[in-house]
Amino acid sequence: MRAIVFRTAAFRMALWQAALFAVLAAALLGIVWLRINDYAQEQLRDDVAIEMASLRQADARDNLEAELRQRLAGLPADQDYYLLTDAGGRAIAGNLSYRPASAGWHAVPLHGAVGKDNSDADQVQLFAARLADGRWLVVGRDNRSVVELGEVLSRGFIDIGLLAVVLVLLSGGFASWRYLQRIDALGERAERMLEGAPESRIVGSGRGDEIDRLAARLNRMLERMRVLMEGMRQVSDDIAHDLRTPLSKVRQQLEASLADTSDEAMLRRSVDRAIADIDGLLVTFRALLRIASVEARERQAGFGEVDLSAVFEHIAETYRPVAEDGNRRLEASVAPGQRMRGDRALITQMLANLVENALRHTPPDAHIRVDLQAGAGALVGRIADTGPGIPAESRERVLKRFVRLDSSRSTPGAGLGLALVAAVSDLHGIKLTLRDAAPGLVVELRFPDTAPR
Amino acid sequence: MKILIIEDDLATAAHIAANLHHRHDCVDRAGDGPRGLSMAAGQHYDVLIVDRMLPGLDGLSLVRKLRADGREMPVLMVSALGEVDARVEGLEAGVDDYLAKPFAMTELNARLAALARRPRLGEAATRLRVADLELDRISREVRRAGRTIELQPREFRLLEYLMAHAGRVVTRTMLLEHVWEFHFEPQTSVVETHISRLRGKIDRGFDDELLHTIRSVGYSLRAAD
Numbered sequence: 001m002r003a004i005v006f007r008t009a010a011f012r013m014a015l016w017q018a019a020l021f022a023v024l025a026a027a028l029l030g031i032v033w034l035r036i037n038d039y040a041q042e043q044l045r046d047d048v049a050i051e052m053a054s055l056r057q058a059d060a061r062d063n064l065e066a067e068l069r070q071r072l073a074g075l076p077a078d079q080d081y082y083l084l085t086d087a088g089g090r091a092i093a094g095n096l097s098y099r100p101a102s103a104g105w106h107a108v109p110l111h112g113a114v115g116k117d118n119s120d121a122d123q124v125q126l127f128a129a130r131l132a133d134g135r136w137l138v139v140g141r142d143n144r145s146v147v148e149l150g151e152v153l154s155r156g157f158i159d160i161g162l163l164a165v166v167l168v169l170l171s172g173g174f175a176s177w178r179y180l181q182r183i184d185a186l187g188e189r190a191e192r193m194l195e196g197a198p199e200s201r202i203v204g205s206g207r208g209d210e211i212d213r214l215a216a217r218l219n220r221m222l223e224r225m226r227v228l229m230e231g232m233r234q235v236s237d238d239i240a241h242d243l244r245t246p247l248s249k250v251r252q253q254l255e256a257s258l259a260d261t262s263d264e265a266m267l268r269r270s271v272d273r274a275i276a277d278i279d280g281l282l283v284t285f286r287a288l289l290r291i292a293s294v295e296a297r298e299r300q301a302g303f304g305e306v307d308l309s310a311v312f313e314h315i316a317e318t319y320r321p322v323a324e325d326g327n328r329r330l331e332a333s334v335a336p337g338q339r340m341r342g343d344r345a346l347i348t349q350m351l352a353n354l355v356e357n358a359l360r361h362t363p364p365d366a367h368i369r370v371d372l373q374a375g376a377g378a379l380v381g382r383i384a385d386t387g388p389g390i391p392a393e394s395r396e397r398v399l400k401r402f403v404r405l406d407s408s409r410s411t412p413g414a415g416l417g418l419a420l421v422a423a424v425s426d427l428h429g430i431k432l433t434l435r436d437a438a439p440g441l442v443v444e445l446r447f448p449d450t451a452p453r
Numbered sequence: 454m455k456i457l458i459i460e461d462d463l464a465t466a467a468h469i470a471a472n473l474h475h476r477h478d479c480v481d482r483a484g485d486g487p488r489g490l491s492m493a494a495g496q497h498y499d500v501l502i503v504d505r506m507l508p509g510l511d512g513l514s515l516v517r518k519l520r521a522d523g524r525e526m527p528v529l530m531v532s533a534l535g536e537v538d539a540r541v542e543g544l545e546a547g548v549d550d551y552l553a554k555p556f557a558m559t560e561l562n563a564r565l566a567a568l569a570r571r572p573r574l575g576e577a578a579t580r581l582r583v584a585d586l587e588l589d590r591i592s593r594e595v596r597r598a599g600r601t602i603e604l605q606p607r608e609f610r611l612l613e614y615l616m617a618h619a620g621r622v623v624t625r626t627m628l629l630e631h632v633w634e635f636h637f638e639p640q641t642s643v644v645e646t647h648i649s650r651l652r653g654k655i656d657r658g659f660d661d662e663l664l665h666t667i668r669s670v671g672y673s674l675r676a677a678d
């Protein structure tokens with residue numbers, strides 16, 4: 001875990017930040033030091049100039065040597081330098097071994113001074129002046145205050161810089177560790193769920209931050225995966241259960257017909273029946289595959305703009321004569337010009353299945369209504385009948401594959417129609433509701449509000 | 454008719470070929486994509502039957518290549534992939550009809566017949582005529598023996614399709630696909646009901662029946678012999 005903490009993006013970011021802070025501190029120190037150094041040097045020269053002026057006043061009062069000796073005796077810190085020489089440059093008084101050659105400012109290395117080797121100073125600023133009588137007066141001050149200032153400054157900057165780097169690294173490490181904890185928690189939950197733990201979703205921190213968003217996406221992904229795995233298991237169950245039975249029936253028939261081959265006409269009938277049974281099986285098989293492919297969302301790629309009103313009209317027009325032939329009445333009221341994005345073939349089949357259900361599960365004289373209503377931002381399709389309806393407790397169940405209610409055992413069918421309707425509506429984001437039409441059943445399709453305006 | 458079957462499954466190819474021989478068609482066979490392509494490009498065939506999944510070169514690519522070379526012969530694709538998407542893909546590749554496996558031979562024969570004499574580009578007639586029955590595609594008028602017949606829009610399409618394939622057998626599935634654009638098996642008698650209504654309008658009260666039911670295969674619109 002420790003090694004991993006240092007390998008996160010968050011920690012790498014912290015490293016970069018620390019380096020940036022260090023560079024920033026160094027740059028700041030440099031700039032400040034340059035300015036302060038200039039200022040301190042100037043201050044130093046000002047001090048020397050004032051001292052020189054003061055001594056020259058003493059010289060005007062013929063009091064120079066006494067004044068000088070007094071200063072040399074009572075020097076507060078040994079950073080001040082004085083030298084008085086005769087016109088030939090020989091020292092009369094002072095604490096400086098220097099031979100003035102010209103008037104003005106001179107910077108001399110400190111090792112030329114006497115007994116001044118116990119400080120950080122390395123240079124003396126000297127101001128030499130020739131007095132009226134030809135003597136030389138030299139006043140100087142070493143640069144220890146400047147050097148010390150620099151040291152204090154750089155020590156301060158280094159301390160602050162180090163502190164900043166350490167703090168950034170610590171906070172980076174902590175952030176990285178927290179991040180890892182949450183990511184690993186996510187990963188572990190996902191892993192457990194993949195291994196089949198009953199947990200249904202990853203719980204975020206509730207802060208709505210990026211990790212929560214990631215958790216939400218993972219949840220959707222895992223849910224999708226669960227549905228797919230479920231679907232796969234369902235399909236194999238379905239095949240095992242509902243295809244094997246009719247297959248065995250066909251096999252038995254063929255076997256039985258082989259037992260007595262004397263009657264050729266009977267044999268032919270038997271083979272014809274077997275082919276018809278197999279065709280029925282193939283229809284079921286195709287329907288199953290289609291449901292599976294719709295559920296796997298393979299088809300969303302084939303979405304285009306669908307004239308929903310036209311599809312509703314088409315279905316009503318197609319099934320009205322079928323209803324009439326069965327002594328039922330089909331009425332339609334379709335709002336014109338309604339469009340949506342989707343798969344036209346699938347929507348057509350969905351509506352056809354619903355209308356066919358209504359036709360097949362109602363007694364003669366039943367009324368069937370096919371409506372498409374648009375209003376108040378909602379687009380709602382309804383297929384209602386006046387038949388026996390579906391009991392409330394079964395309405396969810398009938399949407400599953402191969403579910404057939406006992407009341408409809410006598411009608412042919414494999415119980416896949418509504419399963420396809422459920423899959424298609426799910427693919428299109430259509431809200432599918434089965435309700436009591438008192439009497440009868442009304443299937444409501446609430447279309448998503450994606451219609452291009 | 455001269456027909457080329459490009460199909461790698463020997464049993465299926467033999468089954469189809471036997472059926473076609475039976476109809477006195479001249480049949481060639483190719484067992485893989487490249488061979489099928491060179492045969493189709495090198496000789497004249499009235500119809501190609503192409504399996505979608507072929508070794509060497511898949512059926513879709515084969516048809517695309519043929520079409521890119523300007524070969525316009527009708528192609529019927531047969532495939533175990535029966536989903537609507539697969540079908541649409543096939544039609545986009547230049548296939549004229551698409552039949553999902555497994556299929557009944559009667560279905561294959563009906564589709565081959567429809568393809569073989571399919572009007573080529575630009576030849577779609579605006580007026581169709583079978584015996585004394587006339588249909589005008591532009592004015593959408595239908596007359597029999599000079600008497601105007603009122604048809605519902607879907608009935609008109611149904612009759613139009615039947616007349617365009619007059620003299621040939623069209624199957625229920627062909628009608629469902631082309632007239633209703635239903636790519637599934639309805640659980641109710643959609644085709645039968647509409648056919649019976651149409652028959653009531655175009656045949657009732659006339660001496661000769663034009664719309665015939667071909668038992669367990671489909672329907673055929675033709676003049677009495």
